[in-house]
Amino acid sequence: MTFNVQMLPLVATAIEGQNDRAKAIANDVANALLGLPADERPDVIALNEVFNEEGRSQLMSRLSGTWPNVIDKIFDGLFEDDSGLMLFSRLPLLPLPTGGIHFEHIYEAHNGADSLASKAVGIVQVGTPVDRTTIAFTHLQASYQTEDEFASIRAKQLDAIFHAVDKVLEQQPGRRGKVIIMGDLNIRGDSGAASSEWGSIFEGGGSLLFGPYQDGWKAYMHPPGTDGLDEGVTNIAFKTGVRQRLDYICFAKPGQADILLVAQHMRVRLKNSSDHFALEAVVHQISDHNRPADAKDGLSIMPSAGGTPGQPTTVRRIDVQFEHDGSYQWIFVKTPGTYTFHKTDGFRIEVYFASNLSHSVKRLDTLDFRLLPSALQGAFDRHEIDPRGDTFLSREPFFILVKSTPGYTGGATVWMTEHMGESDTTAIALRLFDRVNSSFPAGQRLGDDDLCWFRADMARTLQSVPRPETFQVHNPSGGSITVDLRNAAHQRVAPPESGNGGSLTTSTSVTGGERIFLTIRRQALSLTGFTVEWRSPVTYLDLDEPITFFINDESGVDYGGADEPELQVNIDTGPPLFLGSWDDADSGERWPGLGEAIVAKLATLMPGERRVGFVEGIWLGYVEPDISAQGWQTVSINPLTQGEEDRGERTATLHVPDEIKDGLYTFSCTLTRFP
Incomplete structure (x- = not known):
């Protein structure tokens, strides 16, 4: 795993007028890592931006019992901060040919604020999955004004990684295929990128490193013969909501050695602890069909x-x-x-x-x-x-x-x-907001009864608000058909609809948890081509995506810990899902632990669910209790409407009226049409 934890040094937070929250961030990160199932925790974790010493100590205290082999710091120079790199491993770190259990190289090329830190690459070796595996972990030069700013600096740093890995492997040339390079490379690799830096670096010869090595996500995380549908984004800008792929785990290209390591599975699961998401790779030697x-x-x-x-x-x-x-x-x-x-x-x-x-x-x-x-x-x-x-x-x-x-x-x-629908056992499950084909053959009975069976399983919503579920059967045949809605016991839940028009519509009221069967009976065996479309008023809050409360601009007079917002979150009509306060909010900060608290509460109300349904809306009540501020304000996040995308981030703007200076907060979450 590589994970940029955004734990900035004390001086940086002071310059921004923010309080030091490193210890709280460290606890959030530790909770997220230790909250993973025991058999799914990474063997090796490389952290970026661990600049704060109190935060570093807290990470050591919380994580070293599970990951006892630690590289706590890489540092060079009296007037620079350290590299921010930290590595935890539950695998022993093996002695290197260069001496010791880790090799480090401090980059000579750097610019801007990055020059205040000893940006570097660290290299270790572990004995798994085969023989010695070499791991290089790093954090490259950041951009500030444009996404390709300092691209030439990053290219030089990547060249330095190439030479550092070669130096470690000088006496181990047969192990060049067992190299993993990971970290926040600050190169935008998603389709929203405005620059061509990714193509230049990874495919255009812009760096020595990506002659023998390649981007693991691009190489392995896609269907055979096609581009990937999942872009593997690893970063979110809280102020704008823009998502980017900046973090990488890279592997040797085929032909580099007799044994080649590949990513069997890469994933991005931890998304609430930082502005970066944790990128993971399950690594093994290559074999047929062991990667997407x-x-x-x-x-x-x-x-x-x-x-x-x-x-x-x-x-x-x-x-x-x-x-x-x-x-x-x-x-x-x-x-x-x-x-x-x-x-x-x-x-x-x-x-x-x-x-x-x-x-x-x-x-x-x-x-x-x-x-x-x-x-x-x-x-x-x-x-x-x-x-x-x-x-x-x-x-x-x-x-x-x-x-x-x-x-x-x-x-x-x-x-x-x-399942193709010739019986209730083989019923075709309907896909929300999509036309699903029937399977009637021309001139021949379908199954024993010439009925085509469909099923719709009604998702539970948090408050079990009654709602109508609607089904439209499209009939291009011109012949007569009959549509029935039945429950799991095969009892009718709506009057049957018959006709020979272009479509038939039927609906039933549910509260969630029901299974509804829809059957089509045709008047003649020659009739075919029917489709069924299911429409639902339910929208789902996606708990696998970040839930954030961000201070764009604190109200009143700006100083460290100036705002103390209180927040209440309700989903549909019912008791509060969250009710709490934040006692030291500053501009540029997000509410620590809020997303985790909401997810934890929902886990007690709807165990095992990662999508929480609602019908009416998500209601946000908030107040900044300064004497110069006004009272409680309310905004809503509405369900998705028919013309919107099936999935997307929703951001609610929370204005804070204040006699001295108004403030501005934003609440963001991800909604989807699908359970």
Whole structure:
């Protein structure tokens, strides 16, 4: 993991008129790291911007028990601050050919405020995943006015990393393929970049380093043969909301050595502790299909059952091979839909949208294959496996990640059932705000009853506000059809709708947690081509994204700790989700621990949910209790409307009326249409 924790030196906060919060930041960072599941914590963590000594001591106190091997500081010069680099490892740090357990090089090239610190690269070696792995961790020159400002300085610093790694490996030339380079490179690598610096550095020969090495995210975190849908952004500007990819974990290119390390999985999970997000990579030596870019094509495998016009649901047997202990296997499925996965014992399956490799998809349901139509059950004969499989709904191309148990190498099997709606068991899950195709064959019955089955699972909202859910069936055939809505017990929840017009609309009222089946019956076997669209008034607060309260400009007279805002957050009509105060707010700061507090509260109210639904809105009440300020103010964050994007950051502007000088705060979160 590489993580810029924004722990600035005391003098820098004083210049900005801010109080020293390094200890609180260190606690936030430690809580985030220790809050990761024990088996998903990084082995090696490289931190950037640990400039504050009290914060450094707090990190040592909180983290060294779990990550006992520490490089606490890299420093050079009497009049400069240290590099801000710090490394924690639960793997032993091996002696280097250059002596000691770490090598450091202080950059000669630097400019602007960065000249006040000993910007550097540190190098260590660990014994995992194979032989000696070399890790170079760094933080490059920042830009201040434009995103490519000081690009030439960064290029020189990257050249210095190349020479430093070569110096360490002079007596270990066979280990050049087992090098990882990571840190905040301050090079914008997302599609919003205005400059061409990324292309010049990584692909255009602008640095010696990226002759033999490459950007791990760009190389591995995308579907086979296509560009990535997930850009892997790692930074947010609190004042503007702009997101950027600035942090990198880089690997050797093929052909550098007999053993090549790759990123089996990269992800960005910790997003509330800093203006940067923590970037992680699960690293192993290369093998077939152990990274998304080399995923096996799941739909290229011929079905072993189903796939006929009257029984269109298919079962595909997908065999995978774990070449090394701890290696992954990736399968790519390019067609959205409803899928159930059964597997051999001793393995774990996770599903990821191609647009979000950081957070796995929540399971929709389980399915016992013994309940499938008899024509499909034969695909599972003679296999001693758990009959219960996990069902997922995907609204876009997706990956299946297969993880083996520790110590295992060899083969495993995944059975992929694609639901096509010929029965209630194989019902097609509807995708919100998307037209989903029916599967009626022309001139032949579908299943036993010539009904096409769809399902819609109603997400729970925080306050269980009653709401209408609407379904529109589009009928291009010109023939007559009948549409029914039924509950899980197959009882009608709305009168049936019949007709031969271009569309039929039906709806029902829910509070959340219900399963609704929609069926289409056609008048004649010649009628085909129906689609179903589900519309819902629910919007979801995404808890995997940052929730921030930022002081753009404090009210009244500016001085350290001048504002003391109080905040109340409500979702729909109900008790407060958050009610608290911040006793020393300054311009340019964000409310420490607010996002974590809101997520923790929601975890107690809706355990396991990462999207929290609401119907009416999110209400923010706030006050700055200075004698010269006015009283409580209220603003709302409204649900997404029909014309808006399906996902996006919402920022509420909070004006603070004050007789001396008005203040301005902003509250930001991410909303989505999808649970």
